[in-house]
Amino acid sequence: MCGRINQKTNLRLEVPDFLQGLEFPAEYVPRYNLAPSQPLLALRGTDQRELVLLRWGLIPAWAKDEKIAYSTINARADTVATKPAFRAAYKSRRCLVVADGYYEWLRQGKSKLPYLYNVDDRPFCLAGLWERWHELETCTVITTEANDLAAAVHDRMPVIVDPADYSAWLAGEPIPLVPFPSDRMKVRPVSLVVNNARNEGPQCEAPPATTLFE
DNA sequence: CCAGACGTTGTT
DNA sequence: GTCTGG
DNA sequence: CCAGACGTTGTT
DNA sequence: GTCTGG
Numbered sequence: 001m002c003g004r005i006n007q008k009t010n011l012r013l014e015v016p017d018f019l020q021g022l023e024f025p026a027e028y029v030p031r032y033n034l035a036p037s038q039p040l041l042a043l044r045g046t047d048q049r050e051l052v053l054l055r056w057g058l059i060p061a062w063a064k065d066e067k068i069a070y071s072t073i074n075a076r077a078d079t080v081a082t083k084p085a086f087r088a089a090y091k092s093r094r095c096l097v098v099a100d101g102y103y104e105w106l107r108q109g110k111s112k113l114p115y116l117y118n119v120d121d122r123p124f125c126l127a128g129l130w131e132r133w134h135e136l137e138t139c140t141v142i143t144t145e146a147n148d149l150a151a152a153v154h155d156r157m158p159v160i161v162d163p164a165d166y167s168a169w170l171a172g173e174p175i176p177l178v179p180f181p182s183d184r185m186k187v188r189p190v191s192l193v194v195n196n197a198r199n200e201g202p203q204c205e206a207p208p209a210t211t212l213f214e
Numbered sequence: 215c216c217a218g219a220c221g222t223t224g225t226t
Numbered sequence: 227g228t229c230t231g232g
Numbered sequence: 233c234c235a236g237a238c239g240t241t242g243t244t
Numbered sequence: 245g246t247c248t249g250g
Contacts, residue, residue, distance in 0.1 A: 001223060003233025035233060035250055060220075062227050070247080071221040073233075084220045084228065105233070107224085112234070143222085156223075195234055197250040 001074055002126065002141045002158035004194065005034045006101035006116060006205060007041055009123050016123045018043070018163060019098070022051045032204040035197040036073040040139055042128055044095040046171045054095065054130050054139035060085045061133060069138060075129065077144040077159055077177035086140065089129035094170050096125035096161060097141055101205070103194055104153040115153050116190045116205055119160055119180065127159040127169060127177060147179035149187055160185075 008030040009016070028041055028051075039053035057069030072085055080086045100123050105112040130139040142159045150157035160180035161169055169175050194204040 001233080003223090005233095033250090037248090037250070058221090060227085062220080067247090068221065071223085074222055076222075086221085088227080103233075114234095140221090154223095197234065199250095 001104070001143055001154055001156040002102050003036060003073060004103040004114075004197075005031070005040065005097070005099050006103065007031045007034050007098060008100050009041070009098060018125070018166060019051065019123075022049060024051055025053050027053060031200065032202060033194050033197060033200050037069065040128075041098045042095040042130065042139055043098060043125065043166075044093075044130060044170065046167075049170070051098075052095075052137065054128075054137050056141075057138055058085065058089065058129060058131050058140035059133040059136065059138045060131060061088070063133060066133075066136075072140050074143045074156075074158075075140045077127075077142050080129070080142055080177075086129060089131045089140075092172055093130045094172055095128040095130045095139055096166060096169065097128040097139065099124055099126055102126075102158060103190070104150070104157075105195075106153045112195060113208075114190050114192065114194045115187050116194075117150070117157075118186045120184050121186070125161045125163075125166065127161050127175075142177055144177055144179055147182045147185075149182040149185050150179070152187070 010030045036056045040056045058072040075086045101116045101118045127142040143156045146157045159177045165175040191206045193199045
């Protein structure tokens with residue numbers, strides 16, 4: 001699963017190779033604690049790639065209202081090509097969600113302990129789909145089963161796309177929607193500050209307090 | 215035919 | 227829009 | 233995803 | 245329990 005994203009990529013600092021030469025949306029701001037319903041920075045297009053902000057939670061074109069979005073923040077890799085909510089986007093509206101990390105929560109009884117996952121110590125891309133609903137552009141993040149590292153916290157994880165597959169994915173071609181290799185990822189526990197989506201900034205990825213009382 | 219759903223995850 | 231259930 | 237609200241009426 | 249806001 002994937003329900004909170006760290007997207008602090010800052011154009012003032014180092015821009016990853018796959019974003020070189022692309023113009024960032026004027027409204028883009030780096031985020032340490034980006035939640036569903038908020039604008040995600042994503043890459044789309046084939047001949048002409050562009051960076052856009054897409055509201056997280058895919059609303060199919062046929063939806064009567066926005067309510068479906070709360071349960072379409074993720075799409076299962078094994079069914080995404082055929083489910084009514086996603087298949088049109090799967091055919092022709094692919095995107096790559098830019099991320100510096102993503103959070104997962106370990107449930108320990110009543111407490112929810114946040115962990116931050118990173119890939120190769122640099123920004124990466126998640127397989128996504130987007131859709132237009134009235135004037136609104138929305139997106140979803142595809143999930144698959146967890147690799148060993150992810151399974152320590154949860155049984156699902158987002159599909160992290162190998163850079164070699166970026167073009168194929170955006171072009172609408174089939175690519176393997178499989179768990180990313182554990183040995184290229186890192187995970188660490190972070191502060192409970194990230195639990196509340198109103199909190200923003202580097203505190204969200206700080207180490208957790210050592211006592212139970214943070 | 216029309217009406218109604220269409221999604222994910224976790225928890226029970 | 228398209229499929230399923232009735 | 234998690235946290236927090238979840239109701240009505242009338243009055244300020 | 246379920247929905248909304250962030």
